[in-house]
Amino acid sequence: xxxxxxxxxxxxxxxxxDKMAVAFKSEQxxxxxxxxxxxxxxxxxxxxxxxxxxxxxxxxxxxxxxVAVYLGIQYCGAVPVFVDKNAxxxxxxxxxxxxxxxxxxxxxxxKGIGETVKVYSLKKIYNSDLTGCAGKSNCIYEMPGEDxxxxxxxxxxxxxxxxxxxxxxxxxxxILKNTIDGIGIEEDERLLLPLPLNHSxxxxxxxxxxxxxxxxxxxxxxxxxKEIENNQQAYQCTALAVVPxxxxxxxxxxxxxxxxxxxxxxxxxxxxxxxTVEQRKRLVKLLPHTTIYNTWGSSxxxxxxxININKVVSDPEKVCxxxxxxxxxxxxxxxxxxxxxxxxxxxxGRMSLKGDMQMAGYWNRPALTEETLKDGWLLTxxxxxxxxEGYVYMLGRADDIINVGGExxxxxxxxxxxxxxxxxxxxxxxxxxxxxGVLGDVPALFVIVKDNLYSQENLHTxxxxxxxxxxxxxxxxQVQELPRNRMQKLDRKALKRMWEEVKGKxxxxxxxxxxxxxxxxxxxxxxxxxxxxxxxxxxKAGYYAPSGHNMQTWRFTVVEDQEKIARLKEATVQTxxxxxxxxxxxxxxxxIILISNxxxxxxxxxxxxxxxxxxxxxAQSYGIGSVWLNSLMTLRNEEPVKSILDEFGIPARHTVxxxxxxxxxxxxxxxxxxxxxxxxxx
Numbered sequence: 001x002x003x004x005x006x007x008x009x010x011x012x013x014x015x016x017x018d019k020m021a022v023a024f025k026s027e028q029x030x031x032x033x034x035x036x037x038x039x040x041x042x043x044x045x046x047x048x049x050x051x052x053x054x055x056x057x058x059x060x061x062x063x064x065x066x067v068a069v070y071l072g073i074q075y076c077g078a079v080p081v082f083v084d085k086n087a088x089x090x091x092x093x094x095x096x097x098x099x100x101x102x103x104x105x106x107x108x109x110x111k112g113i114g115e116t117v118k119v120y121s122l123k124k125i126y127n128s129d130l131t132g133c134a135g136k137s138n139c140i141y142e143m144p145g146e147d148x149x150x151x152x153x154x155x156x157x158x159x160x161x162x163x164x165x166x167x168x169x170x171x172x173x174x175i176l177k178n179t180i181d182g183i184g185i186e187e188d189e190r191l192l193l194p195l196p197l198n199h200s201x202x203x204x205x206x207x208x209x210x211x212x213x214x215x216x217x218x219x220x221x222x223x224x225x226k227e228i229e230n231n232q233q234a235y236q237c238t239a240l241a242v243v244p245x246x247x248x249x250x251x252x253x254x255x256x257x258x259x260x261x262x263x264x265x266x267x268x269x270x271x272x273x274x275x276t277v278e279q280r281k282r283l284v285k286l287l288p289h290t291t292i293y294n295t296w297g298s299s300x301x302x303x304x305x306x307i308n309i310n311k312v313v314s315d316p317e318k319v320c321x322x323x324x325x326x327x328x329x330x331x332x333x334x335x336x337x338x339x340x341x342x343x344x345x346x347x348x349g350r351m352s353l354k355g356d357m358q359m360a361g362y363w364n365r366p367a368l369t370e371e372t373l374k375d376g377w378l379l380t381x382x383x384x385x386x387x388x389e390g391y392v393y394m395l396g397r398a399d400d401i402i403n404v405g406g407e408x409x410x411x412x413x414x415x416x417x418x419x420x421x422x423x424x425x426x427x428x429x430x431x432x433x434x435x436x437g438v439l440g441d442v443p444a445l446f447v448i449v450k451d452n453l454y455s456q457e458n459l460h461t462x463x464x465x466x467x468x469x470x471x472x473x474x475x476x477x478q479v480q481e482l483p484r485n486r487m488q489k490l491d492r493k494a495l496k497r498m499w500e501e502v503k504g505k506x507x508x509x510x511x512x513x514x515x516x517x518x519x520x521x522x523x524x525x526x527x528x529x530x531x532x533x534x535x536x537x538x539x540k541a542g543y544y545a546p547s548g549h550n551m552q553t554w555r556f557t558v559v560e561d562q563e564k565i566a567r568l569k570e571a572t573v574q575t576x577x578x579x580x581x582x583x584x585x586x587x588x589x590x591x592i593i594l595i596s597n598x599x600x601x602x603x604x605x606x607x608x609x610x611x612x613x614x615x616x617x618x619a620q621s622y623g624i625g626s627v628w629l630n631s632l633m634t635l636r637n638e639e640p641v642k643s644i645l646d647e648f649g650i651p652a653r654h655t656v657x658x659x660x661x662x663x664x665x666x667x668x669x670x671x672x673x674x675x676x677x678x679x680x681x682x
Contacts, residue, residue: 006141013031034068043128054102056079070151098162148168151167175301185208204302243487250262324390330355333352415427451518521669523585525661542593553600572641594659630658
């Protein structure tokens with residue numbers, strides 16, 4: 001038995017025509033409007049002589065137009081081929097010629113793609129004004145065969161050119177059905193989907209929500225967690241789809257409001273990776289009324305293993321599992337010779353799956369298809385074992401398992417234990433050549449340091465008490481961020497390349513550089529006061545900064561009185577609003593330091609900036625948080641700010657270039673994204 005999404009939406013357009021199907025910001029499509037758009041897109045393509053089985057590439061934007069174009073391509077019998085909005089021209093050209101596509105629908109620049117690629121505007125197709133007679137064709141939707149190719153989903157995998165996963169209509173139906181059953185999606189669901197729509201996780205969620213007749217709200221990524229809050233308020237979202245890495249980003253950006261905002265979701269599904277044990281425990285504790293699901297899936301199978309974290313969080317074993325196969329999916333574990341084994345913690349092998357949800361093969365890749373599909377089974381690259389209840393435990397990809405002198409080490413196991421160490425934020429384990437040349441490969445651990453209480457020795461001691469000796473990392477490398485792909489999956493091959501660049505140079509990460517990499521802006525502080533001797537040392541670091549021509553015309557005004565700090569903050573915020581100046585503020589600092597300089601000193605701004613940076617880094621080295629507020633530099637002579645600064649004794653000729661708030665952090669700071677390609681060697 002199978003059905004198509006177009007059939008279902010056609011029915012829903014009659015049953016619930018005015019219910020919202022898909023939205024993006026203020027743009028919305030009801031089920032009737034969505035079906036009308038699907039027909040118009042399909043008819044326009046039909047008029048352009050797109051025929052059954054033709055491949056059509058299109059940019060998968062997170063907007064309603066993408067949904068209509070995707071299904072409109074299927075409406076006229078063609079095969080949609082999803083293109084990442086950030087795909088290079090080279091990859092788009094390769095996909096176009098590899099699939100023998102008849103057109104590319106996009107509004108993104110494709111300069112240099114070549115004359116053989118027929119490019120049309122996706123927006124014009126969506127708005128049906130590309131041709132003079134749009135919507136006048138006699139294109140009627142024909143029910144496809146269950147073994148007909150429904151879509152091509154290209155995945156780069158870990159190496160080589162992109163490869164196209166062929167999904168039949170039967171597979172697409174069972175993938176969406178598995179998601180509905182595995183999660184328990186309800187008709188009144190309003191799911192927030194901030195994931196790229198060319199990825200299998202986002203696609204299966206999108207299909208499942210629409211097939212169920214629920215509503216999906218699209219969002220362009222997790223870059224700003226504020227968008228989650230805005231969408232939740234605007235649409236009263238009941239569910240959220242996330243990738244594990246984005247959980248950390250959201251947590252840091254929302255800070256103290258995380259539980260309040262995220263707790264409004266009925267459920268959160270994490271896919272495209274496994275939540276760490278620490279993340280699972282923390283989410284269940286912070287969000288007691290939200291069900292947390294974690295799903296294992298792939299482009300070749302859709303979501304296949306589901307787990308309700310809330311039900312297993314108290315079980316020390318099952319909390320580590322990636323879930324169980326849903327009904328209709330068979331799973332077996334194979335040894336290195338391809339034979340099925342009875343697996344357990346000490347006996348593991350490659351996971352193999354079987355069910356109606358699996359792909360038909362790889363487009364134009366017969367050899368790879370033969371390697372992956374064997375006797376009706378889909379062979380994955382994941383090393384797993386199962387317990388007596390059928391729960392599956394992931395050890396990592398086959399080529400990620402570290403062979404330490406004949407002993408096998410799972411990088412995921414090392415990472416899960418290391419993440420419990422409170423002084424690191426994230427970590428990643430890979431195998432590197434044994435520096436002593438004895439054991440073949442040994443584990444190396446890349447870590448993102450959370451605070452100044454971290455030390456390599458203490459982390460090593462912590463791990464030594466919790467794992468076998470051969471699993472212990474032989475090298476620890478501090479990094480500011482971990483390399484990830486478009487879906488925020490960890491890129492272990494990039495980590496190995498990083499090791500090649502830094503090996504033997506770990507000593508370059510000295511305390512000064514560590515303080516620079518670890519510092520974050522902190523806006524909320526504890527009640528604890530800063531010891532006077534520590535504060536004096538921080539200030540000393542400030543006035544030891546370089547000063548142009550050694551003028552040293554600066555002044556450091558320190559305010560510790562909470563009533564005076566509150567008055568200055570209130571006056572600054574009020575005056576900033578009146579003069580349309582941004583002022584992001586702070587809460588409960590132990591002190592503020594006003595760094596001012598004589599307006600007659602042409603280097604005053606630069607001098608104050610150097611001093612402020614020294615102060616921030618010195619504070620970081622003592623475990624003290626800080627934040628720079630620069631609104632006072634334009635408000636020095638505006639009331640009521642002026643009167644307060646005069647009261648503090650700041651000279652009339654001084655501009656306050658920096659207001660630094662200091663205190664012991666109440667919450668972690670946010671690591672903001674860093675732009676790439678800003679360093680140029682000449």
